Amino acid sequence: MNTVLRVRDLRVDFGGHAxxxxxxxxxxxxxxxxxxxxxxxxxxxxxxxVLRLLQPAQGSxxxxxxxxxxxxxxxxxxxxxxxxIVFQDPLASLDPRMTxxxxxxxxxxxxxxxxxxxxxLQLVNAMLERVGLSAGMAGRYPHxxxxxxxxxxxxxxxxxxxxxxxxxxxxVSSLDVxxxxxxxxxxxxxxxxxxxxxxxxxxxxxxxxxxxxxxLVIYLGKLVEIAPCDALFAAPVHPYTRALLAAVPRLPHAxxxxxxxxxxxxxxxxxxxxLMASGCAFRDRCPYxxxxxxxxxxxxxxxxxxxxxxxxxxxxxxxxxxxxx
Amino acid sequence: xxxxxxxxxxxxxxxxxxxxxxxVERVSFAIAPxxxxxxxxxxxxxxxxxxxxAMGLLAGSANVSGSIRFEGKELLSADAPTxxxxxxxxxxxxxxxxITSLTPHLAVGTQLAEVLVSHRGMRWNDAxxxxxxxxxxxxxxxxKRRLNQYPHxxxxxxxxxxxxAMSLLCEPSLVIADEPTTALDVTIQAQxxxxxRAVRGEFGMALALISHDLAVVAGLADRILVMYAGxxxxxxxxxxxxxxxxxxxxxxxxxxxxxxxxxxxxxxPTLAGQPPQPGEVLEACPFAPRCSRAADRCRxxxxxxxxxxxxxxxxxxxxxx
Numbered sequence: 001m002n003t004v005l006r007v008r009d010l011r012v013d014f015g016g017h018a019x020x021x022x023x024x025x026x027x028x029x030x031x032x033x034x035x036x037x038x039x040x041x042x043x044x045x046x047x048x049x050v051l052r053l054l055q056p057a058q059g060s061x062x063x064x065x066x067x068x069x070x071x072x073x074x075x076x077x078x079x080x081x082x083x084x085i086v087f088q089d090p091l092a093s094l095d096p097r098m099t100x101x102x103x104x105x106x107x108x109x110x111x112x113x114x115x116x117x118x119x120x121l122q123l124v125n126a127m128l129e130r131v132g133l134s135a136g137m138a139g140r141y142p143h144x145x146x147x148x149x150x151x152x153x154x155x156x157x158x159x160x161x162x163x164x165x166x167x168x169x170x171x172v173s174s175l176d177v178x179x180x181x182x183x184x185x186x187x188x189x190x191x192x193x194x195x196x197x198x199x200x201x202x203x204x205x206x207x208x209x210x211x212x213x214x215x216l217v218i219y220l221g222k223l224v225e226i227a228p229c230d231a232l233f234a235a236p237v238h239p240y241t242r243a244l245l246a247a248v249p250r251l252p253h254a255x256x257x258x259x260x261x262x263x264x265x266x267x268x269x270x271x272x273x274x275l276m277a278s279g280c281a282f283r284d285r286c287p288y289x290x291x292x293x294x295x296x297x298x299x300x301x302x303x304x305x306x307x308x309x310x311x312x313x314x315x316x317x318x319x320x321x322x323x324x325x
Numbered sequence: 326x327x328x329x330x331x332x333x334x335x336x337x338x339x340x341x342x343x344x345x346x347x348x349v350e351r352v353s354f355a356i357a358p359x360x361x362x363x364x365x366x367x368x369x370x371x372x373x374x375x376x377x378x379a380m381g382l383l384a385g386s387a388n389v390s391g392s393i394r395f396e397g398k399e400l401l402s403a404d405a406p407t408x409x410x411x412x413x414x415x416x417x418x419x420x421x422x423x424i425t426s427l428t429p430h431l432a433v434g435t436q437l438a439e440v441l442v443s444h445r446g447m448r449w450n451d452a453x454x455x456x457x458x459x460x461x462x463x464x465x466x467x468x469k470r471r472l473n474q475y476p477h478x479x480x481x482x483x484x485x486x487x488x489x490a491m492s493l494l495c496e497p498s499l500v501i502a503d504e505p506t507t508a509l510d511v512t513i514q515a516q517x518x519x520x521x522r523a524v525r526g527e528f529g530m531a532l533a534l535i536s537h538d539l540a541v542v543a544g545l546a547d548r549i550l551v552m553y554a555g556x557x558x559x560x561x562x563x564x565x566x567x568x569x570x571x572x573x574x575x576x577x578x579x580x581x582x583x584x585x586x587x588x589x590x591x592x593x594p595t596l597a598g599q600p601p602q603p604g605e606v607l608e609a610c611p612f613a614p615r616c617s618r619a620a621d622r623c624r625x626x627x628x629x630x631x632x633x634x635x636x637x638x639x640x641x642x643x644x645x646x
Contacts, residue, residue, distance in 0.1 A: 038511075038512060038513075039481075039510055148599075176368055177537065177538070178367060178577070180581075181581050181593035181594060181595035185592050185593055188591075203511065204583075205585050206583035206584055206585045207583055207593075210589060229589075230589065233586070243512060244512065245585060246515075248511055249538065249543065250543070250584070250585075251539065251540050251543050251584070252563075252568075266510075266513075268480070
C-alpha cells in the first residue's frame with residue numbers, strides 16, 4: 001500500500017511533563033485510522049505534533065519522504081496544502097468576520113495565486129455543493145449557520161485543495177446524533193472520491209467503529225493497542241480497550257460487553273508521572289495486573305495479523321472468556 | 326398521589342428583535358415521587374428551558390405562561406424568598422459543566438457546608454461534617470482532603486461527584502440533572518450513571534435526567550419524554566420507547582445512534598433535513614418536513630399529545646404499537 005505518513009518514536013513534552021512517549025504508526029492513502037482514548041491521553045497533541053502545529057521533542061514524521069519535523073519552514077509551508085485539519089468546535093475554528101465563501105476560498109488564494117477570480121469562485125461553489133451546502137450560502141457568516149453547517153464549511157475549507165492527509169479532531173463531538181451521521185457519511189464519501197488518508201480522533205467509539213479501517217488506542221501518551229477495526233471491537237486485547245468498550249452506554253436491546261472489574265478512575269497527575277516512569281502505565285487501573293507489570297513496561301507485540309497490543313497478558317487475552325471472568 | 330413536579334401547558338418564549346421565538350410550547354407532564362424521567366431531544370428542542378423555568382433561572386427576555394407545580398406549590402408565580410427556600414434544598418439541579426457550576430474561589434467544603442448553613446440554619450462546623458459525610462456517600466476518594474481543595478484541583482468526574490453531593494445535602498424531592506455526563510469521558514460517564522442509580526436507590530428522590538443521548542438515559546429512566554422543536558412528541562415507559570417507539574421521530578432517532586456492537590454499516594443512518602428554525606410559526610406538525618410518513622393532514626394540522634398517561638404520542642399517524 002501507498003504509505004502517506006510514517007510516524008516514528010514521536011515524543012512531546014510540556015514543561016518537562018511527557019505527553020507523548022514514543023508513538024509509532026503508519027497511515028496509507030485511502031485509509032482511515034481512528035484514534036481513541038480518554039481526555040489527557042494525548043490524542044489532540046498527537047494530531048498537532050503530526051502536523052507540526054507544535055514542536056515535538058523527538059521523533060520523525062515522514063510524509064512522502066519529507067520529515068515534517070526537521071524540514072525547513074519554507075518546505076513545510078509548501079507542503080501544508082496536503083496536510084489539513086478540521087477541529088472540534090466548528091464555530092470557533094472559522095473567522096467570524098469572513099463569509100463562508102471567503103473562508104473556503106482562502107486556501108486557494110494562498111496556494112493557487114495564479115488562479116483567476118472566476119475559476120476560484122467556481123471551485124468554491126463546487127466544493128460548497130459537494131459538502132451539502134448551497135452556493136447561496138457563500139455570502140453567509142459563521143454565526144448565521146448551525147453547528148452542522150459550520151462543520152461542513154470546515155470540511156470544505158480543508159478539502160478544497162485535495163489534501164493527501166486529513167486530520168479530524170473530534171469533528172462530530174459537538175453535533176447532535178442526527179447531524180453526526182450526515183457528517184460521518186460526508187467524510188466517507190469524500191475519502192472514496194479523493195483517496196486521502198484520514199486520522200480520525202474521537203472519544204466516541206461507535207463513530208470511530210463505523211468510519212475506521214484501523215484503530216489506535218492511546219493511554220497516557222503511548223499506543224497500547226493497534227488493530228484492524230473489526231478485530232478491535234470484536235476481540236479487544238488490552239484491558240484498557242476493554243474498559244473503554246465496556247463503558248460505552250448502550251441501548252437496552254444492544255448486546256453488552258462484559259465489564260471488567262477494578263478501578264476505572266484515571267490516575268491523578270502526580271501518580272501519572274510515577275506510573276509512566278516504569279512498568280505498565282495502566283497497572284493501577286488494571287483488574288488483571290501481575291507483579292511483572294510493576295517493573296517491566298510491556299512492548300507492543302503482534303497478537304494476530306496486524307493486531308498489536310502492549311500487555312504482558314496479551315497472549316492470554318486472546319481467549320476472551322477465561323480472561324474476562 | 327401528589328406528583329413531585331407537574332408541568333401544565335408550559336410555554337416559554339423569548340422576545341427577540343426579529344420577533345418572538347417559541348422555545349417551549351404547550352408542554353404538560355408530571356414526575357411522580359421517586360420516579361426517574363428522562364428528557365431527550367436535540368439541541369434547541371427546549372428540554373433544558375422547561376427546567377430552567379422551574380428553577381426560575383430563565384433569561385430576563387423570557388416570557389413564561391402555564392404552570393409548574395412542585396409538591397403542589399406553584400413555582401412560576403412564587404416570590405423570590407419562597408423560591409429560594411425550595412431551590413437548592415428540595416429542588417436541586419446539576420449541570421453539564423461542573424467547573425462553571427462551582428465557585429472557583431471557595432474550597433469545596435465551604436461550598437457544600439454553605440448549603441446547609443443557609444437552608445438548614447446549621448452551624449458551620451456541623452455543616453462541614455455533614456458535607457464530609459456526603460462526599461463519602463458519593464464515593465469521592467479521600468473526602469477529607471477534598472474539603473480543603475478548590476474546584477480546579479479536582480478532575481471533571483470528581484467535580485461532578487461534588488455537584489451530586491451538593492444536590493443531595495438537604496434530602497431533595499427532585500434532582501434535575503442536565504446533561505450530567507456529556508462533558509466526561511466514557512469511563513467516567515459510566516461511573517456517574519452508576520452513582521446516580523445508587524443515590525436514587527439510597528435517597529429515593531425523583532430524578533429528571535436531561536440528555537441528548539438516548540443511551541445514557543436508557544440506563545436510568547423509568548419513563549422518557551422525547552422533545553422536538555419545543556414540544557413533547559412522545560411520553561412513554563422507557564422499555565416501550567426502545568422496543569416500540571410510536572413517534573416516527575423517536576424511531577428515526579433510535580436508528581441514528583451508532584453502536585459499538587452488531588453489524589458495522591457502510592453508511593450511518595441519518596435523519597435528513599434540519600429541525601425547524603427557532604421563530605418559525607408552525608401550524609403543521611414540526612416533524613412533517615423530515616418525516617417519511619407525512620401526509621396532507623400532517624402539513625395542515627399540528628398533532629396534540631394524546632393517549633393514556635402511560636403512553637402518549639403527538640402524531641396523526643403513529644407507528645403501530
